[in-house]
Amino acid sequence: MIKKREKFLPYCLPMIGEEEIAEVTDSLRSGWVTTGPKVRQFESDVQNYINCSHAIAVHSCTGGLHVALTAMGVGAGDEVILPSLTFCATANVVVHRGATPVLVDVKDDFNISPEAVEAAITPNTKLIMPVHYGGMACDLKEIYEIARKHNLGVLEDGAHAIGITYQNFKVGSDDLVLQEWHKGVNSAVVYSFYATKNMTTGEGGMIVTAQEDLANHMRILTLHGMSRDAWKRYSSTGSWYYEVIDSGYKYNMTDIQAALGIHQLRRLDGFIETRQTYAQMYDEAFSELEEIITPVKHPDRSHAYHLYVIRLKEEALTIDRSQFIEELKAFNVGTSVHYIPVHLHPFYQKQFGYKRGDLPKTEEIYDSIVSLPLYPLMSREDVEYVIEVVKHVIQTHRR
Numbered sequence: 268m269i270k271k272r273e274k275f276l277p278y279c280l281p282m283i284g285e286e287e288i289a290e291v292t293d294s295l296r297s298g299w300v301t302t303g304p305k306v307r308q309f310e311s312d313v314q315n316y317i318n319c320s321h322a323i324a325v326h327s328c329t330g331g332l333h334v335a336l337t338a339m340g341v342g343a344g345d346e347v348i349l350p351s352l353t354f355c356a357t358a359n360v361v362v363h364r365g366a367t368p369v370l371v372d373v374k375d376d377f378n379i380s381p382e383a384v385e386a387a388i389t390p391n392t393k394l395i396m397p398v399h400y401g402g403m404a405c406d407l408k409e410i411y412e413i414a415r416k417h418n419l420g421v422l423e424d425g426a427h428a429i430g431i432t433y434q435n436f437k438v439g440s441d442d443l444v445l446q447e448w449h450k451g452v453n454s455a456v457v458y459s460f461y462a463t464k465n466m467t468t469g470e471g472g473m474i475v476t477a478q479e480d481l482a483n484h485m486r487i488l489t490l491h492g493m494s495r496d497a498w499k500r501y502s503s504t505g506s507w508y509y510e511v512i513d514s515g516y517k518y519n520m521t522d523i524q525a526a527l528g529i530h531q532l533r534r535l536d537g538f539i540e541t542r543q544t545y546a547q548m549y550d551e552a553f554s555e556l557e558e559i560i561t562p563v564k565h566p567d568r569s570h571a572y573h574l575y576v577i578r579l580k581e582e583a584l585t586i587d588r589s590q591f592i593e594e595l596k597a598f599n600v601g602t603s604v605h606y607i608p609v610h611l612h613p614f615y616q617k618q619f620g621y622k623r624g625d626l627p628k629t630e631e632i633y634d635s636i637v638s639l640p641l642y643p644l645m646s647r648e649d650v651e652y653v654i655e656v657v658k659h660v661i662q663t664h665r666r
């Protein structure tokens with residue numbers, strides 16, 4: 268029998284160190300509480316880390332995606348193709364632009380299906396918006412080949428993707444943009460630094476692109492459409508004068524967020540390594556259980572395990588996914604489900620006519636997935652405890 272742990276193990280927690288706390292305090296004392304020098308330093312640090320030409324800090328990935336869609340010319344009458352198995356933000360920003368989200372199926376690796384993308388293209392398609400689900404890159408080469416063939420833009424929702432590689436290059440890097448299959452496509456990637464992500468600034472995001480014109484436009488859109496460097500207007504090197512050259516948004520990052528980000532970025536590779544070690548412990552332990560399917564891996568890409576998502580073979584169990592989650596909770600283990608597919612949400616059903624049955628693979632996956640706790644703040648003993656509990660629950664409810 269398992270000894271139930273006393274304290275609840277949340278499905279996720281951020282790992283904030285003393286350096287972050289000192290840097291935030293420094294921002295508060297300096298008077299730069301909104302966009303200032305630390306935001307510029309953080310952008311430059313991300314640029315160097317990823318090896319990309321342009322990095323624009325924003326208050327959230329959602330804001331970054333909205334800005335990028337605007338700068339990439341998405342508007343009324345356009346269609347944007349994206350996976351239904353994503354967080355609602357990916358689709359909501361398309362709706363904010365007055366465009367139509369075209370939701371398509373994913374594959375067994377939880378990433379968008381290139382075949383489904385190609386099948387969904389119409390004369391109104393403007394852009395493809397793949398998601399690097401859970402911290403593993405989607406089929407970038409295939410997606411970009413489709414984009415080139417049909418003259419479409421690609422906006423990568425990289426909410427889970429900072430620090431991951433595809434064909435040995437970081438997602439978002441200029442190295443990928445230089446690949447033959449990528450050439451000539453209008454593109455950008457947006458990372459999220461939300462509290463649960465691979466690294467965090469509380470709320471926050473970063474847009475990266477190799478295209479200078481696009482970068483300049485996006486930067487202006489993040490701060491009311493005001494001309495470049497308007498953020499300096501209260502400093503000794505700035506000027507009171509600015510011009511509004513577009514109807515922009517208020518999506519700028521603050522120095523308080525960047526203070527966190529500067530130190531989180533330095534620890535990111537270590538965070539990812541810990542996640543990978545723990546994921547391997549899960550993989551090995553669950554390989555003994557026929558009732559569980561562990562996450563798919565690809566040899567040409569790394570996995571940051573922002574999420575560790577298992578699939579339950581319900582036909583082999585006497586309990587369903589919801590009961591499995593409740594049983595884990597009874598042992599003080601927190602879990603989550605990523606995601607309730609966008610096409611099953613009432614707004615998308617009412618507004619765009621989606622219904623259950625439209626995307627069979629996504630629904631099959633949704634019905635069987637559970638995200639287990641996985642984050643650097645967990646100890647090896649925490650991981651071992653989760654393994655013990657999962658094994659116990661499965662063995663108790665075997666058919």
Ligand SMILES: Cc1ncc(COP(=O)(O)O)c(C=O)c1O
Nearest residue numbers: 327328329354356426459460461
């Ligand atoms: C796939 C995906 N896209 C977009 C977002 C939005 O990110 P943010 O909370 O930084 O706006 C999230 C965050 O949960 C996400 O998981």
